[in-house]
Amino acid sequence: MVRQPKVTRFAVQVLLVLFSAAFVVPFVWLISTSLKPIEQTLSLPITFIPRAYYATIGGRRMEVTLDFAVTQPGAVVRYLSGDDAGKAGFLGAKQLAEAGASVQVIHPVAAGSWHITQRLGDRLGENAVSPVWDVVPRDQVDSHIKIRWANYPEALSALGGDAESDRHRVGFWTFLGNSVTVAVLGVLGTVISNAIIAYGFARLRWRGRDAFFALTLATMMVPFPVLMVPLYGVFRTFGLIGTLLPLWLPAWFGSAFNIFLMRQFFRTIPEELSEAARIDGCSEWRIFWRIVVPLSTPVLVVAALFHFIFAWNDFLGPLIYLTRKDTYTLAIALQSYESQNGGIQWHFLMAASAVTILPVIVLFLLAQKTFIRGIATTGSKS
Amino acid sequence: MTRQDRKQLRAGLGFTSLWIFGLAAFTAYPVIASFYYSFCDYSILKSPVWCGLENYQQLIHDDLFWKSLWNTLFYAGLSVPLGTATALGLAMLLNQDVRGKSFYRLLFFMPSIVPVVASAMLWLWIFNGQYGLMNGFLNLFLERFGLHGPAWLADPAWSKPALIIMSLWGTGNAMVIYLAGLQNVPLELYEAAEIDGASAWQRFRHITVPVIAPVVVFNGIMALIGAMQLFAQAYIMSEGANGNGNASDGNPARSTLFYTIYLFSTAFQDLRMGYASAMAYILFVITAVLTWLATRLSRGQYEDAL
Numbered sequence A: 001m002v003r004q005p006k007v008t009r010f011a012v013q014v015l016l017v018l019f020s021a022a023f024v025v026p027f028v029w030l031i032s033t034s035l036k037p038i039e040q041t042l043s044l045p046i047t048f049i050p051r052a053y054y055a056t057i058g059g060r061r062m063e064v065t066l067d068f069a070v071t072q073p074g075a076v077v078r079y080l081s082g083d084d085a086g087k088a089g090f091l092g093a094k095q096l097a098e099a100g101a102s103v104q105v106i107h108p109v110a111a112g113s114w115h116i117t118q119r120l121g122d123r124l125g126e127n128a129v130s131p132v133w134d135v136v137p138r139d140q141v142d143s144h145i146k147i148r149w150a151n152y153p154e155a156l157s158a159l160g161g162d163a164e165s166d167r168h169r170v171g172f173w174t175f176l177g178n179s180v181t182v183a184v185l186g187v188l189g190t191v192i193s194n195a196i197i198a199y200g201f202a203r204l205r206w207r208g209r210d211a212f213f214a215l216t217l218a219t220m221m222v223p224f225p226v227l228m229v230p231l232y233g234v235f236r237t238f239g240l241i242g243t244l245l246p247l248w249l250p251a252w253f254g255s256a257f258n259i260f261l262m263r264q265f266f267r268t269i270p271e272e273l274s275e276a277a278r279i280d281g282c283s284e285w286r287i288f289w290r291i292v293v294p295l296s297t298p299v300l301v302v303a304a305l306f307h308f309i310f311a312w313n314d315f316l317g318p319l320i321y322l323t324r325k326d327t328y329t330l331a332i333a334l335q336s337y338e339s340q341n342g343g344i345q346w347h348f349l350m351a352a353s354a355v356t357i358l359p360v361i362v363l364f365l366l367a368q369k370t371f372i373r374g375i376a377t378t379g380s381k382s
Numbered sequence B: 001m002t003r004q005d006r007k008q009l010r011a012g013l014g015f016t017s018l019w020i021f022g023l024a025a026f027t028a029y030p031v032i033a034s035f036y037y038s039f040c041d042y043s044i045l046k047s048p049v050w051c052g053l054e055n056y057q058q059l060i061h062d063d064l065f066w067k068s069l070w071n072t073l074f075y076a077g078l079s080v081p082l083g084t085a086t087a088l089g090l091a092m093l094l095n096q097d098v099r100g101k102s103f104y105r106l107l108f109f110m111p112s113i114v115p116v117v118a119s120a121m122l123w124l125w126i127f128n129g130q131y132g133l134m135n136g137f138l139n140l141f142l143e144r145f146g147l148h149g150p151a152w153l154a155d156p157a158w159s160k161p162a163l164i165i166m167s168l169w170g171t172g173n174a175m176v177i178y179l180a181g182l183q184n185v186p187l188e189l190y191e192a193a194e195i196d197g198a199s200a201w202q203r204f205r206h207i208t209v210p211v212i213a214p215v216v217v218f219n220g221i222m223a224l225i226g227a228m229q230l231f232a233q234a235y236i237m238s239e240g241a242n243g244n245g246n247a248s249d250g251n252p253a254r255s256t257l258f259y260t261i262y263l264f265s266t267a268f269q270d271l272r273m274g275y276a277s278a279m280a281y282i283l284f285v286i287t288a289v290l291t292w293l294a295t296r297l298s299r300g301q302y303e304d305a306l
Helices: A006-034 A093-102 A120-124 A151-158 A172-202 A209-221 A224-237 A245-253 A256-266 A271-279 A284-295 A297-313 A316-321 A330-340 A346-366 A368-378 B003-015 B017-037 B054-060 B063-094 B101-113 B116-126 B133-145 B159-169 B172-183 B187-195 B200-228 B232-242 B259-268 B273-305
Strands: A051-057 A060-070 A074-079 A088-092 A103-109 A114-119 A133-137 A142-145
Touching: A006 A151, A006 A346, A006 B063, A006 B101, A006 B116, A006 B133, A051 A114, A051 A133, A060 A133, A074 A093, A088 A093, A088 A103, A093 A103, A103 A114, A103 A133, A151 A346, A172 A209, A172 A245, A172 A256, A172 A284, A172 A297, A172 A330, A172 B003, A172 B017, A209 A256, A209 B017, A209 B273, A224 A245, A224 A316, A224 B017, A224 B259, A224 B273, A245 A297, A245 A316, A245 B017, A256 A297, A256 A368, A271 A284, A284 A297, A284 B003, A297 A330, A297 A346, A297 A368, A316 A330, A316 B259, A330 A346, A330 B116, A330 B232, A346 A368, A346 B101, A346 B116, A368 B101, A368 B172, B003 B017, B017 B273, B054 B273, B063 B101, B063 B159, B063 B172, B063 B200, B063 B259, B101 B172, B116 B133, B116 B159, B116 B232, B159 B232, B172 B200, B187 B200, B200 B273, B232 B259, B259 B273
Parallel strands: none
Antiparallel strands: A051 A060, A051 A142, A060 A114, A074 A088, A074 A103, A114 A133
């Protein structure tokens, strides 16, 4: 930290505020969209605050959705033929004349400023196929803030699509269970295996150790695509494609990054502790288990956190190995949800994304200090 | 070898035995096998058939291969330097005497742990040409000149820049590392330099740069290796922004056909595992060469800075 003149400090503060706004706005937009009704995700100018709209129709004040605003005369019509048969829309006076008998006029619209609204109950209710349209003077529509929490359960129940397994419906809880399984089994494997391996590299002296460690570090440079095809072949030979096993099993056999991380930490534990134990006739395994492990909680936690995040966020692995919907992790389910319906329902997609993000953010906020310290140590190679 | 040596060797191998197996099964075997497959006609359904250099010869004449290589180098060539500059800039801001440091650090870091699928969805929506936040913001200015923001992910000219902008959002990880590096610089050095009349620029050039350079190079290389393997964001966002069609087509107009996406579709959709392995090995070589170059170049600069 360097002491600076006041002007510089002010400039730094301003820059920091601007940058953090840029980093935070996407999160705000995510949450804001996830709480909006669908039509507000598809209207301009964009807004951040979800609102509800009300209009008085036939003497009753009711919640409506604003479908669009018109100023020109024309009519709300229902198409009777062609590709759009059965659907409704607005036609201007000229188009209306051209359309002739191919449309049925529902509401004539006079010159002025109008909102064409749809009654809210109809969107999800029994009239969903043939919604009730109203034409309301624009100045008679009012609105206030309304947060649509219901998007969340609706988005999550839509996540599974119409897939079903033999026993139960495949949906959000299945995907969550799969993600948790992969992450937890992977975390256990990572912590246990790498601690044992790193002990061998950090606290024991044996012929070939340093060469083997150099080789270990070199494997970090191998791009995953190089391993992808043969790994798929191996798991296929054992009939494991379409199961969760390929996603967590390798974690039980060490990884260069974690070995490196833990070795660095183990080396900081005073050698005298081990020596004293050896003189007392302690086996290496006991020294590892009774002395080194209890002193190494911070690094074990860091490795566990990193692996949890890696496993939770992994996309390519599950994309390759998971073939059946009932084995999907949340990440893959989210991606397949995006592509399963023609038009993207942004409010649902953002709600489902927010739910996928939540566990890692919560974990991070709980273990913030450990995280930051862990990352800071991984960045320096010495 | 004495008895003691042998005992120690046995203990060492014992503790590392899990890794010996893991290294052999999940790294060494795949590295060797894919080298072999790269000279084979292999569909995974039948055993590989040796075909010599055919895969590599075909690759030279494969327009999509070159396209994907160009797209990837374009992305990596811009996202890595820009990302490094952003991360370093933020770290230097946070290394000043300011209030709320740990709060800012938290904010900058958070996006980097967001699951890639979720951030891809979010940025797909932000870059939506019609209702997205990016154009909503840009149009506030552009409309005064009668202009509009581009269609981003649906426009071949803007799809890669969009992915690069998105990648800057995730630089918090590197920022934390650089900040730790900067905090390792002994304060006395700056004080001594100031007393000797060194300007702010001189202090930065001759104290900060030499200390931080090795950290930047190491993390830059890791970022480069990562950028060369760009997959998930492009795979998800290309389909989301361009509608029906295959997610690995690299739409629009192949502008987001990145190397790993082409490799993935060759291997797992066309089942041309031999051809894909040849691609993987070329990526391996490119990555190794770039890594070597980066270390060499930076070593020269680093000594120069001292």
